[in-house]
Amino acid sequence: MAEMSPKDQLALHEFSVRYREGYAKSHPLSDLHLETIQDAIREQYQQEQSAQQAPKPESPTPQKSPEPEEPEP
């Protein structure tokens, strides 16, 4: 297999750069999509907050049961 020539490499690179530039100009981020992103970030943030506020599970060590009262003499 022949190595790709520098000229081909350069042409393909220039094409990629220009094509993506033109595409980006023709397809900017829409307000609707920005809203979708902001909603996702908000949901993620709320989940993080709920996870932080959730009560921690109780310690698994058994609680000492109260001493039985001494019988009245």
Next chain:
Amino acid sequence: MDDLIKLVRTYRLTSGLAERTRLAEPIFRKIAPDLHLFVFSHISDRNADDVFQEVLKAVAVSLKTFKGITEKQFWAWCYGIARNKLNDQYRKQASDRMVPVPPEDLWQMIEVSAQDAPMTPEVRHDLEYAMKLLTNSKPECYDFLWNHFVFGLDYGEIAADRNMSYDNVRMKIGRCLETAKSLVS
């Protein structure tokens, strides 16, 4: 350090909602067009917008977990998310693969870019040649050549996505390009 990765790293360290939302906007204004192109060139138009939205949401939700330090790593991470969403769609609808973009549509984007950076006749000639290489490739080569030469994915990233070895991808792309060159000249 590039602006994009600076923004992403700042986002990662940010805990407040207002600040995250503020930082997300310039990040997504930079990456959304390339992700749009990636999705729309890998899937039919009828489902592409839904998949694109899923990709944006997934990137937004996972942005704080991105571990890389370079812009190249960040792009590879974003394209990885996009590929996963595309694969989900392919599993739902196996026939929903990309359709090659017609050369006239490709050239239209080149003309748009030339509004800011005019082309010399030599550059124009080279770009036409590059476009012919990409559009004259065999159907099974199209995806390989686009992923490598237009989206900038390296052999390793394509190999991981395709379950192929690095060397097989390298040879496949080389052969595809040779064939395209023989068809162009």
